[in-house]
Amino acid sequence: RLWSAKREDGETRVTADVTEPPRFAFIGVRACELNAIAIQDRVFLGGPFADPHYQARREDAFFVAVNCGQAGGTCFCASMKTGPKAEAGFDLALTEMLEDGESRFLVEVGSDEGHDVLAALPREPATAADEATATGIVARTTASMGRSMPEGNIRELLLENLEHPRWDDVAERCLTCGNCTMVCPTCFCTSVEDTSDLTGTETSRERRWDSCFTMDFSYIHGGSVRSSGKARYRQWMTHKLATWFDQFGTSGCVGCGRCVTWCPVGIDITEEVRAIQGGD
Ligand code: SF4
Numbered sequence: 001r002l003w004s005a006k007r008e009d010g011e012t013r014v015t016a017d018v019t020e021p022p023r024f025a026f027i028g029v030r031a032c033e034l035n036a037i038a039i040q041d042r043v044f045l046g047g048p049f050a051d052p053h054y055q056a057r058r059e060d061a062f063f064v065a066v067n068c069g070q071a072g073g074t075c076f077c078a079s080m081k082t083g084p085k086a087e088a089g090f091d092l093a094l095t096e097m098l099e100d101g102e103s104r105f106l107v108e109v110g111s112d113e114g115h116d117v118l119a120a121l122p123r124e125p126a127t128a129a130d131e132a133t134a135t136g137i138v139a140r141t142t143a144s145m146g147r148s149m150p151e152g153n154i155r156e157l158l159l160e161n162l163e164h165p166r167w168d169d170v171a172e173r174c175l176t177c178g179n180c181t182m183v184c185p186t187c188f189c190t191s192v193e194d195t196s197d198l199t200g201t202e203t204s205r206e207r208r209w210d211s212c213f214t215m216d217f218s219y220i221h222g223g224s225v226r227s228s229g230k231a232r233y234r235q236w237m238t239h240k241l242a243t244w245f246d247q248f249g250t251s252g253c254v255g256c257g258r259c260v261t262w263c264p265v266g267i268d269i270t271e272e273v274r275a276i277q278g279g280d
């Protein structure tokens with residue numbers, strides 16, 4: 001909730017939502033997710049206006065990252081250079097080492113807070129052999145990645161192919177359900193919803209996640225700008241992989257593969273790029 005208002009005795013009182021959020025600790029955060037959080041930071045905290053709601057939750061958050069010991073079939077972080085090893089943005093990072101049925105963790109410290117937490121735990125210094133084992137685990141994960149984003153200048157490729165026949169092809173399969181945007185860790189669009197009570201004395205405004213796959217998203221006076229599924233899929237993918245660079249200086253995709261996993265008809269962003277590139 002962003003604010004609420006109440007009319008009493010002929011006067012209207014507006015109250016901003018200033019509830020103090022709880023302090024969050026995120027346990028088991030993957031490298032792709034840390035990269036996505038860095039993107040969200042740029043969106044919500046960069047520029048002249050920081051989002052106070054995001055800022056309040058973000059400021060004191062504590063992150064325990066985990067370096068992936070196994071890649072999923074839909075993962076492609078290695079080709080996006082966002083994983084599978086957590087490089088920054090964590091307080092502590094763990095690599096699980098399984099040997100002879102026993103589990104041990106190599107811990108890396110990323111902040112003073114992480115240092116203080118580790119200091120309170122039973123631990124022993126890592127040996128060179130431990131470090132080599134952990135490096136080997138991450139290297140194996142990199143080598144077993146289920147997918148890869150094609151190489152080359154994808155921004156240019158997509159922007160030069162806005163009328164490529166593949167957009168019609170994907171539009172035939174896409175249900176415009178918006179699942180991909182709901183699970184994507186870098187999608188940040190929101191809308192606001194106003195509600196009032198039946199007597200007309202109380203009202204409030206809430207912020208909700210939105211999706212560029214809905215008709216309402218691009219509605220302006222008289223209708224939706226992107227009325228076809230083709231236009232909406234193209235908007236999503238070209239924003240993620242092309243115009244995001246112009247807006248924020250990086251790709252909007254961290255290769256987590258969630259949009260592939262959760263698409264009910266199996267649309268795969270890496271396959272769509274490859275098709276436009278003219279590959280298999
Ligand atoms: S999840 Fe799949 S079907 Fe749904 S909008 Fe995204 S690409 Fe289309």
Ligand code: SF4
Nearest residue numbers: 184253254256257259
């Ligand atoms: S576009 Fe797909 S793979 Fe890329 S960050 Fe979003 S959900 Fe993950």
